[in-house]
Amino acid sequence: MQEIRVGLLGLGTVGSGVVTIIEDHQDRLMHQIGCPVKITKVLVQNPTKERGVQLPQDILTTNASDILENKEIDIVIEVMGGVNQTREYILQALRNGKHVVTANKDLMAAYGTELLAVAKEHQCDLFYEASVAGGIPILRSIVDGLSSDRITKMMGIVNGTTNFILTKMSQEGKAYDDVLKEAQELGFAEADPTSDVEGLDAARKMTILATLGFSTNVELADVKVKGITSITEEDLAYSKNLGYTMKLIGLAKRDGDKLEVGVEPTLLPNAHPLASVQNEFNAIYVYGAAVGETMFYGPGAGSLPTATSVVSDLVAVMKNMRLGVNGNSAVSPQYPKVLKSEDEVMAKYFLRLHVRDEVGVFARITSLFSEYNASFERIIQMPLEERGTAEIVLVTHRAVLADYNKLLQKLEGLDVVKSIKASYRIEGDAR
């Protein structure tokens, strides 16, 4: 093998990072693979645009076929983003016998199973470490490091934007809108932050994680999603008082053969390893039947961290090429997917209510709780400035979600309850 030739689809922030790392680490790559790596062609929209990296002009192309149909190219790295067009490109590359490395979570969440099957069929590698948590080698750790274990629970802080916002809100007592604006100014949130703050980005990553970790075919539609836009300073202040930290948590849980996958603002006990993950950092907490608790922490995004995962995947492909064993890494889903119903989900909840500040209110709420098999372990009640209104904050014991939802409905309809201000799941308490 004289030289391995790589085609790059896209030359944005991650693509530039990939070029930088391949150039800077040519010696180390040589040592690991035994031959040089060369970026042969790069697909861009505008070849004359100024970029952070210098590449000879004749390497840039606006025609994808120059890469996908190029017999000289062994490996295609996809860092252009997007779904439909990109899916076509990757299929074309795989069908032409090219190995693919992608950082594209949207694509892998939607079409991962299909693409992996096509890769296998053509004895090609398709690696996607960078799609879940930027620089954290989490997919490898699940597939190889914990290969002998049965993973029963994964909890992820897999979106840096929302973690940054919640950290600032919590540390500085500021309102959501103010912190979002700050995050946008600092480049930690996009101009249109919807996909991040509504939890969709995290949901895509949890789709990929759950599919791999539970060896079953989890789809985006299976993931229940709730974002962070309605979290208030009051909720955060009470959480702190009660010894909890608010995080946007992607939860994938398996009890017996039944699964539950969701993304929602969740309260964690302060001592939980995920509670101290701050600012834009990501972390994935993995619970295995044999290994117990592990956690993987690092940057979830950024040009160089993400490119590190991409190039590490590239190294894996090249090692496989040297050994002639490409296309063997993907393990097809082993188990049928059975999702839990709301009758089977159990959790503790944090509930904040505004009620009429009068005699007997508490008794009525209490009796409603016992009607729905819910009980509470902690209560805070205090009068508000608003005349005649009291605020009640409850931490429930573990309750069945279906019951809890009915309870919320009934509380909503109770004349003494003015409004339900907030309800959050609590996870990670001592089992």
Added chain:
Amino acid sequence: MQEIRVGLLGLGTVGSGVVTIIEDHQDRLMHQIGCPVKITKVLVQNPTKERGVQLPQDILTTNASDILENKEIDIVIEVMGGVNQTREYILQALRNGKHVVTANKDLMAAYGTELLAVAKEHQCDLFYEASVAGGIPILRSIVDGLSSDRITKMMGIVNGTTNFILTKMSQEGKAYDDVLKEAQELGFAEADPTSDVEGLDAARKMTILATLGFSTNVELADVKVKGITSITEEDLAYSKNLGYTMKLIGLAKRDGDKLEVGVEPTLLPNAHPLASVQNEFNAIYVYGAAVGETMFYGPGAGSLPTATSVVSDLVAVMKNMRLGVNGNSAVSPQYPKVLKSEDEVMAKYFLRLHVRDEVGVFARITSLFSEYNASFERIIQMPLEERGTAEIVLVTHRAVLADYNKLLQKLEGLDVVKSIKASYRIEGDAR
């Protein structure tokens, strides 16, 4: 391939865990490897001893040759511990073409380079994930997950016993001896805790980590070691006051081509990811030039966590067997080893002194500091109950270690200084 046959050297806590996992997860292993795994022979000292796992009596043997010379056995798992005899066994296994998985840090720290070379020569795999941090897949993450990056710093809490002791001392304000006794009663410390509390166990793990992470041949003798036995409640109280957490940290650092590897009690800012690693848990913080900060957290010991890593290594060997690519994983050290001298090590320090409580003392100390190019960023001074004595606690700015050591010597000799009570390195402050 009809069946893969495994011989086990040792059937203690980790060995029993390996048997349990292989039995419990036979289905999952089948799915990953495509054939059954069978434990064929187990070397034990006493075949009639009661154990936690049930194995047919004819599988147990007291004769190592039944495994090492057994043509039916493909893979040897070494979980018996010890160094010299064990080294002989592993060499014999490798020379007979058997792949080896070991959990033995003492052995790998002392003879890893030799054993890996022999393995390569015989096209055998030699995996040792469990040797560093029980259930944390850290070696894989360094070799594969961060393969494209240049690691510049690793900080590890790699000894569960000492982390348990320091956590309890810090949380409960108890003395070292009392907490050690408690740890022994709970099974978190051995009857003879020397190897743990003096930092030797951690030093062996750092030897393995540094060799792998820096791709150079680090030996145990290169690691500067200081244990936790002289840490006092006063030190922990001051640390807390100053916003630091005390941990026994294994540090492996690279500046340019020069290395520094050591184990010592170290103060970390409370916000550092390692600072919240509590009790018997381990974690390894890895700083890569491109990826930035990552951390890997989990159980550092225990029967099932350690066995999880062993069986995950076993799965890797078996996958390689299926593909016919054993003996290709080890990357031989790439760089010559150059260790930093004390003139090249820079750090911040925490220093606690007892001095005469009289006019002019502080000025003399200050002038000694500037004589040795050291300055301080924080000072606490308070009178002690002991008449005429004051306690001074200093946090220095970054200083050259050689200078700092000379400064300590000079302080020791100063008539106004009654004694130097403690000196600790500080790491992990904002760069």
